[in-house]
Amino acid sequence: MPVYANFAELLAKAKLRGKKRIAVAVAQDKDVLEAIKAAQDQGIIAPVLVGNASLIVSLIQSLGLPGDTPVIDEPDDTKAALAAVSLVHAGKADILMKGLVNSSIFLKAILDPEMGLRTGRLLSHLVAFEIPGTDKLVFHTDGGMNVAPNLAEKKDILMNSLQALKYLGIEQPNVAVLAANEMVNPKIPATTDAKALADMNANKELTPGIIEGPIAMDVAVSPEAAKHKGLSSKISGKADLFLMPSIEAGNLVGKTLTYYARAKIAGIIVGAAHPVVMTSRADSPEAKLNSIAFSCLATPFIQPLKD
Amino acid sequence: MPVYANFAELLAKAKLRGKKRIAVAVAQDKDVLEAIKAAQDQGIIAPVLVGNASLIVSLIQSLGLPGDTPVIDEPDDTKAALAAVSLVHAGKADILMKGLVNSSIFLKAILDPEMGLRTGRLLSHLVAFEIPGTDKLVFHTDGGMNVAPNLAEKKDILMNSLQALKYLGIEQPNVAVLAANEMVNPKIPATTDAKALADMNANKELTPGIIEGPIAMDVAVSPEAAKHKGLSSKISGKADLFLMPSIEAGNLVGKTLTYYARAKIAGIIVGAAHPVVMTSRADSPEAKLNSIAFSCLATPFIQPLKD
DSSP: OOSOSSHHHHHHHHHHHOOEEEEEESOOOHHHHHHHHHHHHTTOEEEEEEEOHHHHHHHHHHHTOOTTOOEEEOOSHHHHHHHHHHHHHTTSOSEEEEOSSOHHHHHHHHTOTTTSOOOSSOOEEEEEEEOTTOSSOEEEEOSSSOSSOOHHHHHHHHHHHHHHHHHHTOOSOEEEEEOSSSOOOTTOHHHHHHHHHHHHHHTTSSOSSEEEEEEOHHHHHOHHHHHHTTOOOSSTTOOOEEEOSSHHHHHHHHHHHHHTSOOEEEEEEESSSSOEEOOOTTSOHHHHHHHHHHHHHTSSOOSOOOO | OOSOSSHHHHHHHHHHHOOEEEEEETOOOHHHHHHHHHHHHTTOEEEEEEEOHHHHHHHHHHHTOOTTOOEEEOOSHHHHHHHHHHHHHTTSOSEEEEOSSOHHHHHHHHTOTTTSOOOSSOOEEEEEEEOTTOSSOEEEEOSSSOSSOOHHHHHHHHHHHHHHHHHHTOOSOEEEEEOSSSOOOTTOHHHHHHHHHHHHHHTTSSOSSEEEEEEOHHHHHOHHHHHHTTOOOSSTTOOOEEEOSSHHHHHHHHHHHHHTSOOEEEEEEESSSSOEEOOOTTSOHHHHHHHHHHHHHSSSOOSOOOO
């Protein structure tokens, strides 16, 4: 039995864990507040909205958010981003969400040496997919933040995801470190990096779970393909997490899943001390809600908040 | 109306163009000869089989190929590969197909300075996909041969594909040079290369068709996505050819289409003077037949062969 068959189960588990406190940086954004309202209606979050208070209050009213939603007035974007981050830093919120603020200002606040959420690891993007015809959610990283990670950076990206999956309850994930095929070729970094990460796993340097690579997508998803290629794989057909060799591979695969395989998607940023939600306007309302639910489960705090 | 709605139309058009002569290098391979038989049964090819004659004749008999199929006895693999290539070089065959021969020996024969099929351009892999829910075949390159092509190599790969599409009757293809997004970033070669290729197209250096890039997969396949991103694209939703930034991106996207979107696939090698078929054991019989039909249409010789 998979931990999550689909996003409905993810949302149900988020509800079971109780409300998480989410700090929204520069919250005067209709799309973001609609997503906050949807998550609030599901009972999974308690928001704190930081930004231009008069604009936020007006949006709260028009969108029908509770009138007693906490709002912190900070009209300056840079200060508002840092204030939202500081709430999480101080333990007053569990999750950070990006509002109407430039990404570089937002990320700079996350990485602020004093008030930020640094862990010493790279930030990375982790997405969950519900793919029609499959029996569980799968996770891909990183198709969104790191362009051409080297081995050390891939290790960080992998550790970020393993940590998030652990919080989600996927304790022993099967990890496919993807390449175009299974042969280690010194001229092809995707294959040598994959081998090195699999070796770290074999040596118990990189745990938990089983990390295999280099492995091609067909072998990762299909035991028949593995058999055809004469390969024995412990994770074939059972991979939970797919590590992409580059941003292009991750991004193109993600969009191929979304547009051609009609997959549903949710994404968060991991590698900070707490999960970060950064939805885009192009995300469907459902994807935005699922991203927030994903972040609620990827937090280190598992004690339900008292109402 | 697309030129090819699906592989059935591709096969039908191959039949209309009449039989192409196909030279098989080291033909003593059951899988390959089964594919040859299927294509022969469809009336699209006339094979010449080069290799170990006694083994070939025995397979011909057991598989039920016509007893009068021409066989050239050359038990040495290297010589057989060169002999098959030479048939094409000399105009005695239109297409080359790989049998039971090591890929490097086979490719070396293709690139032989005297008897080979060199054009001065890189060899590259071109695949066609029939994707459920879409209305036409689309073409992807290169997810199979070139690992990390630079700009000049991408230009070759693109020219190879444009040539093949022209032979197929797709005279003015819409080409998406893919990247993770549409922004040109000097730190991301996929984006700067894409811009350079699009510029060559705008300057009429690289024709025919419309070449756009950098473009992300969502914008290439969905006008709604383009609108969401505030982008105007001439090819959005209408792309025929997708140029991949790396072998990993091409390979992973291809396998994602095959395994999750249930796409059908056919592939050929282009960039030589004639198309080359190199099926793998993992290909379905249908994929092997479609690859041969694809090669029959991608040849420069369009006069039907007299029976």
